[in-house]
Amino acid sequence: MSGFKWRRWNIVLHRDIGYFSVALVIIYGVSGLAVNHVADWNPNYVQTKEIVQIDPIISFDKDTIVTLAMVRLQLTEAPQNYFRPDPETAQLFYPGKTYSIDLPTGTVLIEENRPRRVLFEMNQLHLNAPKGIWTYIADLFALSLIFMGVSGLFILKGKNGLKGRGKWFVLIGTALPLLYWIWYQFLQ
Amino acid sequence: MKKLFFISLITLLVAATAFSAGKKKYGNDLTVKEVTKISEIVANPDKFDGKRVLVQGPIVDVCKTRGCWIKIGSDKEFESVRFKVEDGVIVFPLEIKGQNASAEGIVSVKKYSVEEQIKSGEEHAKKEGTTFDPSSVKGTKVVLQINGEGAQVETK
Numbered sequence: 001m002s003g004f005k006w007r008r009w010n011i012v013l014h015r016d017i018g019y020f021s022v023a024l025v026i027i028y029g030v031s032g033l034a035v036n037h038v039a040d041w042n043p044n045y046v047q048t049k050e051i052v053q054i055d056p057i058i059s060f061d062k063d064t065i066v067t068l069a070m071v072r073l074q075l076t077e078a079p080q081n082y083f084r085p086d087p088e089t090a091q092l093f094y095p096g097k098t099y100s101i102d103l104p105t106g107t108v109l110i111e112e113n114r115p116r117r118v119l120f121e122m123n124q125l126h127l128n129a130p131k132g133i134w135t136y137i138a139d140l141f142a143l144s145l146i147f148m149g150v151s152g153l154f155i156l157k158g159k160n161g162l163k164g165r166g167k168w169f170v171l172i173g174t175a176l177p178l179l180y181w182i183w184y185q186f187l188q
Numbered sequence: 189m190k191k192l193f194f195i196s197l198i199t200l201l202v203a204a205t206a207f208s209a210g211k212k213k214y215g216n217d218l219t220v221k222e223v224t225k226i227s228e229i230v231a232n233p234d235k236f237d238g239k240r241v242l243v244q245g246p247i248v249d250v251c252k253t254r255g256c257w258i259k260i261g262s263d264k265e266f267e268s269v270r271f272k273v274e275d276g277v278i279v280f281p282l283e284i285k286g287q288n289a290s291a292e293g294i295v296s297v298k299k300y301s302v303e304e305q306i307k308s309g310e311e312h313a314k315k316e317g318t319t320f321d322p323s324s325v326k327g328t329k330v331v332l333q334i335n336g337e338g339a340q341v342e343t344k
Contacts, residue, residue: 042252045282080286081246084265091248093286113282129279 007154014151017144024141031126034119044120045113056106057090065090069101073108215278216338218242218292226262226269229295233332237297243269243334244290247280247341255279258339260289273336284341293336300329 034043054072059065066082069075069092079092079099092099100109124130128138153162153170160166220242229236229243248268249259257272258280271291273280300308305325313320 038253045252047252081248081261081288083246083248083261083268085248085268086266093246093248095286096283098285113285115281115283124279124281127276127279129281 007157010151010154014148014155017148017151021141021144021148025145027122028126028141030119031122035123035126043116044123045115048112048114050110050112052108052110054101054106054108057101057103059103065101065103066092069099072106073099075099210343211340212284212343214280214339214341215273215336216292218290218338218340220292223290226260227264227267229269229334230262230264230267230332233295233297233330236295239295240292241295241334242290242292243271244288247284247287247289250280250282250285252282255281257333257336258284258289258291260291270333271336271339272333278336278339280339284343288342289339291334291336291339293334293338296333296335298331300331302327305329 031043037043052073054069057065057068057072059068062082066079069090070078075092075094077094079094081093083091083093085091088103090101090103092101096113098111100111102108125134125138128134153166156162156166158164162170220240222242223244224236224241226243226245229241243260245260245262245268247258248261251257254275256275256279257270259268259270261268271289271293273293302325306320306322309320309322309325312318
């Protein structure tokens with residue numbers, strides 16, 4: 001057992017697990033930045049709203065309302081679905097787009113939601129929306145991060161190692177969340 | 189090895205595209221076989237309070253911030269029901285708006301007295317820095333929702 005070169009194995013595992021995890025580190029890091037600012041923007045969708053005016057539609061019949069709305073809004077395809085939330089409003093649903101028509105006035109609110117491609121997928125994975133097997137992949141990734149953090153402490157020896165300047169960085173890095181939490185919980 | 193990796197990746201993408209149409213499951217499997225009309229629940233909320241139901245209808249709205257609820261249109265006009273799921277447990281994407289859903293959960297009916305509504309309205313106005321007019325409250329307010337556990341959405 002005395003021949004076991006733990007530091008060498010530590011470096012090898014740190015390196016290879018690092019290679020293995022790099023895509024996930026980027027996904028979780030980029031998505032972390034995106035969802036951290038959810039109060040300021042929607043990290044998953046580009047949402048647009050537009051108001052257009054058409055002639056009022058005076059009818060209670062679904063087919064008539066849909067046909068007139070399609071003609072007046074110059075829509076070539078039939079809607080995916082149709083709904084009347086209240087007596088004055090008709091909604092036409094198209095993929096990613098909703099037309100809410102105020103029938104007596106002809107004012108139409110067009111809402112469009114387009115996923116932010118790549119970022120949307122990153123956020124779904126980061127927030128474990130798929131559940132199932134992804135839960136275990138994410139667990140494995142979390143364990144990998146812990147391993148990389150701890151193994152990273154023991155990569156170098158000497159003045160740049162943990163016993164040298166490393167210990168000060170570890171101390172500062174540990175104090176940061178600790179002090180912030182004390183301030184947040186008790187002092188602010 | 190390199191060839192095998194790329195062939196597997198392409199096969200996976202093709203399979204994912206092929207299987208993406210159909211029904212997408214959110215949360216638990218559906219266990220209730222009989223569909224209850226939303227109009228029946230809206231008409232008799234007390235009868236269904238606490239009962240497990242399966243409802244069907246178009247998704248007419250989706251929670252924009254967290255995907256934690258959908259609104260399902262009733263079989264009757266001017267009616268819908270909110271299908272609320274636990275935050276983060278099920279996340280409904282915005283693009284399912286307009287598609288048809290089959291959704292299972294427990295009906296929840298909450299009633300708020302005039303006093304409760306005034307108190308909550310005043311608290312909300314104070315928090316938001318707005319004004320609240322107590323005379324806008326007209327009688328007991330009934331809030332009906334389905335606490336959702338699982339849903340299937342027809343993807344097109």
